[in-house]
Amino acid sequence: MEKSIRKDPYEAPDYYLLDELLTDEHKLIRSTTRDWVKKEVSPIIEDFAQRAEFPKQLIKGLGEIGAFGPTIPIEYGGAGLDYTAYGIIMQEIERGDSGIRSTASVQGSLVMYPIYAYGTEQQRKKYLPKLATGELMGCFGLTEPDHGSNPGGMTTNIKDMGSHYLLNGAKMWISNAPFADIAVVWAKDEAGKIRGLIVERGMKGFSTPETQGKWSLRASATGELVFDNVEIPKENIFPDITGLKGPLGCLNQARYGIAWGALGVAMDCYDTALRYSKERIQFGRPIAGFQLQQKKLAEMITEITKGQLLVWRLGVLKSQNRASVEQISMAKRNSVEVAIEIARNARQMLGGMGITGDYSIMRHMMNLESVVTYEGTHDIHLLITGMDITGINAFK
Ligand SMILES: Cc1cc2nc3c(=O)[nH]c(=O)nc-3n(C[C@H](O)[C@H](O)[C@H](O)COP(=O)(O)OP(=O)(O)OC[C@H]3O[C@@H](n4cnc5c(N)ncnc54)[C@H](O)[C@@H]3O)c2cc1C
CATH class of the missing domain: 1.20.140.10 (Butyryl-CoA Dehydrogenase, subunit A, domain 3)
Incomplete structure (x- = not known):
């Protein structure tokens, strides 16, 4: 049983009349997102946070309000908006809860953005439209148990086996990992160069154990990414981008x-x-x-x-x-x-x-x-x- 529905009487402060600096489109996007947060997030978020559970039912709505990849071009399923609009969407969602904004940030900025900016046309077409609606969810694996602020020291690695790559290593503190369908993962090749690749749930040797016991971002799911001789098809690597x-x-x-x-x-x-x-x-x-x-x-x-x-x-x-x-x-x-x-x-x-x-x-x-x-x-x-x-x- 859900606890009592919380009221959300929020009114945003605008002490310096900054609204005058926004376009009508920005204001419309803001009111749409704010209404959605008041209706869908505020009434339930406290209970989900108390239970340390990610409210999966919000995914569809996040897609519908354009929170996944707002700046990605429309032809790939994004909203094709400017960065002020993107910022406004993140502000309104995080006003509701940082964990829900984290899910949107990871999906848009850390999964869709690299596929759009570094991926092949085939990768863009395969993943971006489904990521934009939330039909597919993604996560981003950079941090490792021994390499946080210093990601360049990473030890997760790929070996070129001719027909495919072999991925080994582990990532930690990965938002959305427990339920993500795909992971954008950063790993070193045999020459020590950092490469990006797309790992899909279901690939043999790939698991995503959930991190338990957080006192923070309790309504966001966090986990590890563990790679044990995972065979990655060659078409899943970002072709040109190397290094940090x-x-x-x-x-x-x-x-x-x-x-x-x-x-x-x-x-x-x-x-x-x-x-x-x-x-x-x-x-x-x-x-x-x-x-x-x-x-x-x-x-x-x-x-x-x-x-x-x-x-x-x-x-x-x-x-x-x-x-x-x-x-x-x-x-x-x-x-x-x-x-x-x-x-x-x-x-x-x-x-x-x-x-x-x-x-x-x-x-x-x-x-x-x-x-x-x-x-x-x-x-x-x-x-x-x-x-x-x-x-x-x-x-x-
Ligand atoms: C809830 C949550 C979700 C996350 N989601 C993701 C995700 O989706 N994907 C992902 O890849 N990562 C994710 N992270 C990982 C996050 O980015 C790292 O925790 C962060 O980069 C810090 O790394 P660390 O925890 O290993 O701390 P450390 O790097 O060990 O740092 C510990 C302390 O030392 C300080 N420090 C380190 N180096 C220096 C220096 N040179 N000079 C001065 N001080 C220094 C730091 O400022 C910090 O205060 C997430 C983390 C959390 C908590």
Whole structure:
């Protein structure tokens, strides 16, 4: 039995009238996605998170609202939208839950994008239209048990056997792995070059054990990818892309989406805390009237507004193909940091109620502990900015 249906009275803050910077199409996409999240995600997400279960019934709807590969051209089943639209979709979905946004990011940025950007025409036609609707689901295998921040050290490998490749190794912390139909996997060839290939569920020697016991992203399924002499047909390899630039190109797409998405979480926490503080009476008046609570709210809206301006500008640059890796890195790091700080303060503003599943804040707070670590950790992104401004690499 599902628990009581949660109300979702969310209203997005727009302190600097940033709506004026969006097109009518952007606003339509936003309202469609927001309505879908309020109707399909908010009422059920808390129960699924509590049970540590991915709500598979959302897959079809995510496909229908264009959340899978929004920037992929229409001829391959994508929505052919610009990057601001993509960011807005990620913001609205993550406002509902970071785990659901993770599923959309992996599908669009880490599976569809590499197949579109690095794949053969045959691979594009075979996989992209079905991935866009959610008929096929994908995952992205880069991280290994001994190689996280340093993926270049990976040991998963392929050997050319003439008629096929033989894949061996293991990947860890892979979102969507337990139910994915295909996996985009990065492995080293005999010359030590990183190559990308598509592994299909059902191939002999390929298994995807689920990771149990997470306190974060509980509504997202995470698992391992284990390859034991898996025979990969030659047509499943990406023909030309070699080296780390392959997987990093995908991560750049996903990080861009997180920069918008994490701000969605910040906006949800702020909106919840603002509403609650105006209704909660202590010492005979709403707690919103106390200076200490106003300080928290004023700082939240200031940081949200700065973050909104940053991602809006990044969206314009990205649509013009001018956004640098380092700019995306800065925005991902900033949005997640802002969201974590706001979630923690918002939770305190709700007092004891803040730790319950009656409100979204505690779930958001725990989710952000994954978001700050995956797609490049907080510290690594800081070092990317450091390297960019000094010209000196401090992490190798
Ligand atoms: C829920 C979840 C889902 C994920 N989904 C995916 C997925 O779908 N696909 C995928 O491939 N991966 C995925 N990841 C993996 C994620 O990208 C890695 O966890 C991340 O890259 C960090 O690697 P690590 O956990 O091995 O930490 P480590 O690399 O061991 O880092 C540990 C700490 O050391 C710090 N550190 C490391 N190197 C340096 C340095 N040079 N200088 C300073 N500090 C340093 C890091 O910042 C961090 O704080 C997921 C992770 C989580 C938690």
